[in-house]
Amino acid sequence: MSTTTRLPRDLHPVAWWVWALGLAAAASLTANPLLLVVVVLVTATTVALRRGDHPWSRAYRVYVWLAVVVVVVRVVLRVLLGGGYDGTVLLRLPEVPLPDVVLGISLLGDVTAENVLGGLYDGLRLAALLLCVGAANALANPKRLLKSVPPALYEVGAVLVVAITVVPQLADSARRVHAAQRLRPGPRGRVRSLRRLLVPVLEDALERSLALAAGMDVRGYGRRGDASAAQRRRTGALMVLGLLGVVVGTYAVLDATAPRWLALPMLLGGLAVAVLGLLSAGSRVGRSRYRPDRWRAAEVVVALSGLAAAVLAWLVSREQPLIAYPELVAVPQLSLLALAAGLVGLVAAVAAPPPVLGATPAPFLVGRRDREEVAA
Amino acid sequence: MIELRGVTVGYDPRAAGAARAGRPAAPPVLDAVDLVLEEGELVLVAGRTGVGKSTLLGVLSGLVPRFTGGRLSGSVLADGVDVTATPPRERTHLVGYVGQDPAAGFVTDTVEEELAYGMEQLGLPPTTMRRRVEETLDLLGVADLRDRDLRTLSGGQQQRVAIGSVLAMHPRFLVLDEPTSALDPTAAEEVLATLTRLVHDVGLGVVVAEHRLERVVPFADRMVLVAGGGAVRVGEPAAVLRDAGDDQPAPPIVELGRALGWSPLPLTVREARRRARGLDLTPPAEVPAPPAAARAEVRRLVVARGARTVLDEVSLTLGAGRTTALMGRNGAGKSTLLWTLQGASPGTRHGGTVRVAGADGGLVDPEDLPRDERWRRVGMVPQTAADLLYLETVAEECAAADEGAGTTPGACRDLLDAMVPGVPDDRHPRDLSEGQRLALVLAIVLVAEPDLLLLDEPTRGLDYPAKRVLARVLAQQTAAGRAVLVATHDVEFTALAADTVVVLGDGEVVSDGPVRRVVAESPSFAPQVTKVLGAGWLGVDEVVAARAGAAR
16 A cells, blocks of 8 residues: 555545644743754745645645744734833844833834844744644645535635635736737726726626536536435524524633633534534535545545644643743753654655646637647 | 427516517517437537527526526427526536636636535535546646636637536537637637537537638537527528628528539538539739838837747738738737737836827827826727726717817717617617627727727627628728728638738747738738638638639
């Protein structure tokens, strides 16, 4: 069996998301910069090894820039607004007095090492969370992810898939109209040129959506389900009850004064009923799925490695609080357990099969039928 | 078997703008139509633009009146069961429909998923879907494209995938709206061969609406002529075409047969050739074109898009007073050459020169012209001509063009009237017929009086009379000393309108010369009259003239 995982194929997108959210949970459970850097490196390595060549595969780079910005902003804000921290002074800046309205906030003032380090660790944690999400975005095919939604949510998934396809089409259409409007004499002016671009693009979008709706209809989209009235009532009741349970449970979890039996048990119970409702709704959907992504050994390993990271990090935060949240003045240290929590995510990079390469990049389009030219 | 009984479709005048504009109520598009369609035959639906061909197809697929508005009376029976009120989604087992622009109807983004989409909606078991997808891939010859992104397919491939995506649901009838109008001659033949195979091997009933009769008539078992005024005529293609009036569309081969009094009318080139053996006519002598001043010159032009060479060392000269047709299969680089001549640089120029007539009479590189003023020197009508239009009425569009070009008010309207008289001022440009809309865009472009006129696939959706009007307009432009370049797949239009032909193949100029010589050289670009009578002949009118001369 081990040989089958080595053949190039796309991993189940849900597996990548479980893995990434596990890593993100691990990162959110610690402020140890070393551990955070390990998590970031694990995501970067996995993306480098396992991403495909789809348009979304390049998303990680964007997240890296976002993460850098987050860290910098965090530190700069601490320096700007962070006066009042005691500790080792690095730099003495004059404190700018602010009016009484913004009491409690001071501008500039002494820059302390604790202050800067606190900002840095905080920023690193946010950056690590961002990069986990970025890794999932780069690794998991968003369309296949939407296809994995439960049958009851199929309509929502279909809407999202269409929305995703519309964006590049709108871009094509805008480019085409922009080129075409340059071919005619017409009055200038900012409002008018905006109109010259918008009207044809919107008309085009409307026509496309009508054509798409017709295309979906002639291929059987939205066929009558054959649910009886009793079935529909049961599904509706289950959904409403489940949602009520979730709402009450969430409230009780967040409000510490509420009775405890209202908290977790209610939340879980509500979720269970809601799932039952979804299953009941899904059972009457007369639709099937062509070549669904399957859960195989590799998917299980990848998802488990993410979960393991979260569990280990939770253990660290419980058993070794000084490792998880190190003193700001001391040099942070790693324990074996913490290192394991960080590195276990790397298992995914090894366990996941190599990606399928060779998808064609989107061509530059001039005319609507120009894609014929590009394709040939 | 599908049976239409007394089907009448009309668009309610109160709902549309007709009543507001004070126009009389529109007559029904289809009036008490009776029609029986059987499995295992290919039925061609013909008729002039806007006469109701698409409406007839919509009645079969169930899209009319659900997606178009209007009112439908009469009944549609499938094996005796009334399905008039059945929506398209419940007719998938009966009718598979492919629209004019197949790409607009694609729901997913790879070939395989697109083929499976309809079956997923039907809830077929996965093993059945898997088997049918493989069968469909083979039946349509698109197996090697299974993982391809739909957006990167060529027009012919997209058409075949669209056919496959409804075919996988195993309908008994296939209904197609202009399946070959956007395709080059070779791709069109592939699609038609596929359709014929479906009729013969699978026993499907195929209904095709098409303007380019010369392409479909040879394959058709029966023909439905939507004659206007809501009436239809049904029968053997030869009989229907023989009895149709001169105002009804007919392929050149039929016009030739009518002009020469052949009976029965030949429908294929083979039949016509046999009939033409007895003819003894001398083809018109080739008149060498007088030398003309160059309005545009391209020398050893190389254009690449990314790592792909689109145009490779292309050289060509467009002389004043001459119409040049630019031909070649889809993807040969025709559009790229047109846009490069316009100066919009659709790719990276890697060498060579492009020069067009400048303001002072000399030649300049179009890229050096001010970006928003290129229309003064180079007029261009792109593939989707409607992209140029953005106002609510024809009058506003004309006024905006006059104002932008700084001409006397009314100049654009005069140009429009010279091409197609009687377009109402208050009509929305989207409500015009294809021919009228093209004329409006041409008028807007010509207001600036450019020396060079470029047209990209102007004949899509035009019927034969509209094409003749376009050919006449182009002749007027060349008579005024302009150079015209038309990129087109339409060999009959080339024979009608062009003086010279340039054929592009894979970005290189494959042949270049007078139209008579070039179309005789390559069989796939030859018009029907050339195919029947041999080199030297282009159009039916030439044959008629030669015959009159011989009689004298």
